[in-house]
Amino acid sequence: MVSVLALAGCAKKQVDETQNPDGVTDADGSGDSDSASSGTSRARGSTATRSGGRNTKARKVTSKKPPRPIVVPDENGGEEGPNGLLAEGFAVAAVSAVPDFSTLGEPSSSFVVANLDFDEDDAANGFPGDPSLTSNYALRFSGSINITEEAEYELCLHSDDGSQLLLEDTLLVDNDGVHDGAVETCELLYLAPGEYRLEIRYIQADGPLMTMHFAWSMDGGDKVIVPTEVLFKPDGTAG
Known part of the structure; x- marks a missing residue:
């Protein structure tokens, strides 16, 4: 099934100091209705928020895979299952911006x-x-995100x-730079069902x-941490 992602920017938000409740990891993004109505962030910690502004011209990215069946990870399965993301670490001299990872050679750790x-x-x-x-x-997290709805x-x-953040090799969320404190950047996307390279x-x-x-x-609901069950490691990743 060919899936289509259409991008529209989201309006700029104000500084947000909302705390995300522990254990809220619903795959559909559901949660506290009070936070949804106020538009507050569900990411933990103090947050300065920025975004690209409303963009009425849609951008489209094609997913090459249909969505995977929904399977809740086994809590006792550790890191042996397919869920999660592969992290690769690179030492970078005096880093000031996200680098071109293709120039960094082999990771120092994974x-x-x-x-x-x-x-x-x-x-x-x-x-x-x-x-x-x-x-x-610098760290690169790779895998896929499974969209079923x-x-x-x-x-x-x-x-x-x-x-x-990139989906299907397209840069969609750009929160680059050295920050004095934690900063949040968001983008509003229309996602059809599919497994998107992340x-x-x-x-x-x-x-x-x-x-x-x-x-x-x-669909304007509460903002929560993207849960493990919709994230998949690259094929062949050990552990």
Whole structure:
């Protein structure tokens, strides 16, 4: 089944300091109706929000795969199942923007994350999954996102420092740069059912804190962290 994604920008939001309740990971983006009516962010932590503004001209991206059947991951399955994303770490000298990963050579480390829900933490502790990544590094998260319901989805990156999101190799959410604090950028997309190739890029310069969240909402509902059950590692990924 050929799937189509049409892009329209979302209106610029105000500074948001909403907390995301623990354990809210509904695949359909459902949650607290009070937050939905106020338009507040469901990503954790203080958030300065920015977006590209309303864009009435649709952009289309084609998914090459039909959606996968919905399967809830086994809580006891660890990292052995198909869900999650592959993370690849790269040391970068004096990073100031998301780099061209094709020029970075082989990653210094690789590991699997269930989703991107990493609250503000001391950067000296390293990125979860690789404690050696403390400053001046870039991370590439790759895999796919499974869309089973046709709807308008708002996709958001909330990070310190910069981040970018690509679907089917098309840059759709650009939250790049070195940030004084966590910043959120969102885009409103129309997604038809399909399995979309996903890549999220993240950088950490030499600041004291790190934050990385990937959140969404559906048809104007509450914004929640994108759950593990809709994320799939690249084929052949071990662990």
